[in-house]
Amino acid sequence: MNGNLQHNAGLAKPSGVQWQARWIWGGLEESSRNEWRCFRRDFTMPEEGFESAALSITADSRYIVYVNGVRLGRGPNRSWTFEQSCDKHEVGYLLRAGATNTIAVLVMHFGVATFSYTLGRPGLLAQLDVFQDGNPAFTIGTDRNWRTSIHEGYERHASRMSCQLAFTERVDAERWDEAWTIVSCLQGSWLEARELGEPGMEPWTTVVPSELPPLTEEPMWPVRIRSLHAVEPVAHTFYLDVRAFMAPDSIRHANPMGYVGYVYAVIRADRDGRGTIGFPNGYSPLIQLGLNGNLCRVGEMDGVSPERYWNVSFKQGDNLLWLQLAGSEHGQGLHLGIDADVNVEICSPTKLESSQHDASPFAGIGPFATFEWIDHQDNTSPLMDYVGFHGSRELDEQAFAGYDDYKQLQQVATAAELASFAHLLRDFPTELVGRDSVFALSVWHRSRQERPVPYELQQAVMPNALAGTVPSYEGKDTELIIDFGRELSGYIELELDAPAGTIVDCYGFEYMASGFRQDTYGLDNTLRYRCKEGRQSYTSAVRRGFRYLMVTVRGAARPVKLHGVRMLQSNYPIAEIGRFQCSDPLLDRIWEISKHTTRLCMEDTFVDCPAYEQTFWVGDSRNEALVNYYVFGATDIVKRCLQLVPGSREQSPFYADQVPSGWSSVIPNWTFFWAKACAEYVEHTGDREFAKSIWPHVKFTLTHYLGKLDDRGLLHMKGWNLLDWAPIDQPGDGVVTHQNAILVSTLHSASELARIAGSAEEGVSFAEEGERLRAAINEHLWSETEQAYLDCIHADGRASDVLSMQTQVVAYLCGIAAGDRALTLERYIIAPPPSFVQIGSPFMSFFYYEALVKLGQHELMVQDMRKHYGQMVEHDATTCWEMYPNFAENRANPDQLTRSHCHAWSAAPGYFLGANVLGVRSGAEGWKRVVVAPQPSGLAWARGCVPLPQGGQVEVAWRIIGDSALDLHVRLPADLELDIELPEGWNGTTKVERIGSS
CATH class of the missing domain: 2.60.120.260 (Galactose-binding domain-like)
Structure with a gap:
């Protein structure tokens, strides 16, 4: 056995990792900007066989790991530095017995805080454990025996992608050989790694095993080259x-x-x-x-x-x-x-x-x-x-x-x-x-002349096609705009044959139509690849989201042959269990774009969008979790998101609105939605242990919010008092009605969570606080003159003169109004007054739809979907937009319909069509009972299925027979209770099929 291997004979197989590795780095800088550093360890495996092998690895900030030249995985998952996430990869199938093997790791240290990363210091921690007969046979951990070098192919002075993200890629293939990941191949200045300390050192005081599976990397090919231009750069x-x-x-x-x-x-x-x-x-x-x-x-x-x-x-x-x-x-x-x-x-x-x-x-x-x-x-x-x-x-x-x-x-x-x-x-x-x-070179040109796209070149972007020659133009560069047919998120792959020194610039964007291209202002969604000589390929190390990819070839000394451009679609590994189809093809398309949006925005957490930010916004994820429950049924990612939030308590006791993040920002509603999402997760999964573990954190932040009640008993907060992208009156300091109302609802959700967690007495106290706050809202925030709830009271005591649908919807949904006031709000919700500020985002529509469901106005909800989501489909959307183009505030250009064309907070139809039109809902904690209550909503038929948290699914199909009869078919696991509720005034036949019954 190789003398460098550490023997562990006799130790039991650990449930976690028994670390023998050390944190390592190279160079002397404690924190370096945009550093790309390579690490290698060659070792000889024994001749005798082994049972299994696992590589545990984490890094600050991100890593890509290779075993014997094969890319094994990327990571780590986003985490607080003091709870550093660690991945475990099975590697036995890549190891060669009786031969020299190589573990190689590329680590990207950002050196700047982002919206998904808090600044630590550069470091790598990795350990290979090889098992035989159920016991560890030997271990290789990061230490001074590893070799390291700066990756000389990457430029460190690349631009920031955005304030939310780290850096773009600028890579020179001539300056570094990708064979560095292969056995016995070293080049450049490789030095002994520097040991920083043992696991548990600052700033990574704990290393937490990831409970999430690796993200997917599925090759996706374009559907066409949309355009070809000869361009002259500035x-x-x-x-x-x-x-x-x-x-x-x-x-x-x-x-x-x-x-x-x-x-x-x-x-x-x-x-x-x-x-x-x-x-x-x-x-x-x-x-x-x-x-x-x-x-x-x-x-x-x-x-x-x-x-x-x-x-x-x-x-x-x-x-x-x-x-x-x-x-x-x-x-x-x-x-x-x-x-x-x-x-x-x-x-x-x-x-x-x-x-x-x-x-x-x-x-x-x-x-x-x-x-x-x-x-x-x-x-x-x-x-x-x-x-x-x-x-x-x-x-x-x-x-x-x-x-x-x-x-x-x-x-x-x-x-x-x-x-x-x-x-x-x-x-x-x-x-x-x-x-x-x-x-700048992608959006600003001296001249830009369109040319026909050769058919041979169109074929070059298809899978398994022959290469196509990129046309060249004297004194100009060649620009291709490649259409992938739908929004994607992941890693660009290029394959081409080019002369050394050729520049290939890539720029991803989301939308173009009729000569208009919506450039990604605020996001430098680009990559520069400088070619070596001959046939070559490159796989990006930086995640991007887009539908269209502009590829510009610059300075080629001979013709460039394009062998392929692909996207490695990367998202949380989920099966498409949920289904929805109906008699209206438009609703089918709306459900499909909702599903695809949610998929693209499921990474190691839910993220708001795959392009501009890739940020886990806490409030967004409450709605995203509900859509996911109905479309994919994943629960681990929801739990992970909920558990990350309390880590922000060092930034603020009110918990941050995006985590883990270097931006210490608070949207009170986002904290409230998080607390509600905790209760909804427990209700959905029946996970009472989670309730016990999360309740102290919910209690902690809500207690601090209750400490911000003023003499009137109203929440008066400094913060980003946001609910919707619309011109409602939601000042950064004052009493904002919608968040006071949402706090009432949150306190009642917290009361139920406390009961489940075994802290019923504390729960009663929160419910009582909710009732006192409800009374204060009705005393101080209702306008008898306007017969509506005011948007706010400003910090100087001035009552708002703005009336909005947002405030009325939330007040109704949260049960603030009673009696005649409730009836008044119902009229507003059914027929919004034109003088009120109207709903400005699909995010706000989620709450509007909840209010319509509460009112029993399912057909009105479906009509609203057709109107607002239908305009997305009309503009060839494959994902849901962040905003509606209703307000001048929402767009700087008349052709710009929204900022982000893929935003998971907007995927409401994926939830409501399954829960209400199809009619499948949980009737008891953990879905021990299923309620099927279809709402035809003007449709002739609908069918689909909803995943269950314990596995399996509920399948429903219904069809209208005659004027008011419903033919209903339900298929579900045998051990679930079932309640069937037909719409009031309807009758029909019902067939129930039990799966697993004898």
Whole structure:
């Protein structure tokens, strides 16, 4: 046996991992930005056979692991750093007895906080356990015997994808050989790994085994090439991480960060000429810019928001460009382009005489002031008003120290004048500047000419097809837009034959129609791959979501042959157990897009969308869980989501609205929905042990919320008091009616959860608090004049003059109103008054549908689905939109129908069509009893099935016979009780088939 292997003979097979491994890394940095690092361990397996082998592995921030060159898996699942998630992979089938084997791991350390990652430090922990006769035979753990090297193929100064996500990929295939994962293949500077410490060290104080299965990786092929263009790129594009420059410590969080300062560059022209300075992705802190003393406000620039372009004149020699910044951002970064009809070079004003072509071409002055904003804290500051939080960005001498310098810098017109401020000027670090913004190059062109797509090239994107030659055009690049036929989420795979140095840029987006392309503003959804010579393939390491993929081939010295473009669809592994079909094909399509939306938004947690954010939004997941119960029946992912939330208590006792996240933000309703979802999970699964474990956490946060009741007995909260994307009155400080009402309902749900958890007395106390809050709402928030509930009472005591459907729906749904008030709300729900703010998102429609079901207005619910979801289908949607295009607030461009075209909070029909039209509901905790109560809703027939949490399914088919008779067929497991409830006034025949009965 190899002397490097550690013998474990005689030890029992552990239920978890008995760690002998150490956390390891390479280099000396405690936390490094966008570092891609490789690790390897070669070892010899003994000749004798073995029973099984398991590799336990985790890393900060993400890993891809290979065994003998085979990609085994990716991870870890998102988790709090102090509860680091660890995966276990079965690897016995990949190991070779009596031969040398290799474990290879690529670790991507972000070095910045995101909306799904809290900043830790770079590290890898892995352990291979090989078992024989039920006992561990030997173990290989990460330690100093592992070798490590920076992956030299990845550029560390890549752009941030968005404030929610980490970095894009920029990979050079010539600089690194993918054979590094194969036995006995080492290249580059491989050094001994550095041991950091044992499991349990800071910041990973516990390592928690993942209870979730690995995500899928299913190859998906395009359906066609939508278009082909010859494109001429703009001359210079850049990406700048201004936030990290102005506030270096902001990498530790993802809170909005305000700052005031300047960015400078010198544009050196070989002669006089014309040009354009552009910001293809907008940039919220940018308020003014100057070139050679000529000034321009951002609002005066050309382009449809958020794109902004300034047409300028360059003089021969040096032209000083400055950008004035006074605003806030989460961390999305600045994309900048400079184009000209003359040759220009971009350089830093500090290096005008330098020949350092790889030096950063930008410098900055500032920050004159910074401000970190946390929505639920009393952290107001005079600067807060100036940097864009409240809309004003006119600075005066009271704003901050250094105001005089700040004002004088607006008069600087030349690099020579700027020299007098040399003591303030500093260069951008190279890692904060990316040359060639692929996003800018994808959305902004000098020219773009459409060409016919050769049939041979269309065939090249089909599975098992011959290669197609990518057309080339003199002096231009070749752009293909590839249609995958539906929204997907996962990892891009490219296969092509190309000359060395060819650039292949990929850019994913979700929607295009009739010449309009909806670019992903706020999301740099791109990848750059620089080819080596010959036939090659690349599989992306970064998850993306899109339907359309723009592939642009640049600088090819000979024709490029395309052998394939695929997507590895990656989601939680789920079977499509749920079914729904009916006499209306439109409803069938609506149910299908709801199902597909939910699938794409099930990763290691529910996520809001697969493209823009990939964030676990706590409140969204309550509705997503209900849809999932009816379509897929998965429960482990729901439990995992619910368990993650209390980890945010160190950020706020009110629990954060997205976790685990560097953004410490609170939407009170999202906490309430989480508490309700805990109760619904227990009701759905019958898991009383979960109720016992989660109840103290529910009690903890709700007790803190009750501590925010004012003298009137109303919840008065600072926070992001959100319910819907619509112009309702939901201020960040005040008494907001909808969240007071939802708190009432939550307190009653918590009371039931407490009873199940064995804390009935505490539950009674919460129910009593709910009743007192209900009375306070009716006393203070009902308008007799308007005969409706007010949206809010502002912090200054001013009653809102806004009336909204959102508030009335929630007040009715949560049982706030009684008597005549309840009847009034019922009339509003059935026929919404035009003067009320109307529902603005499918998320809010979920609660509206719950209210309609409570009213027995099932046909009205189906009509609303046809109207709102039908317009999605009309626009060729394959997934559900985030918003309805009802309000100007919802779109910056008349062609833009919504922001995200795939958003799981919008998949309500996947739940309501099964629960109400098909009519399958739980009648007892854990679905021990099934209720079948179909609601025809104007349909002639419907059929489908609903998965059960204990396994199996309930199948239902019904058909209308005559005027009011229903032919009903139910098929279900034999051990379940069944109640059948026909609609009032209906009769019919019922056939029940029991599965498993003798």
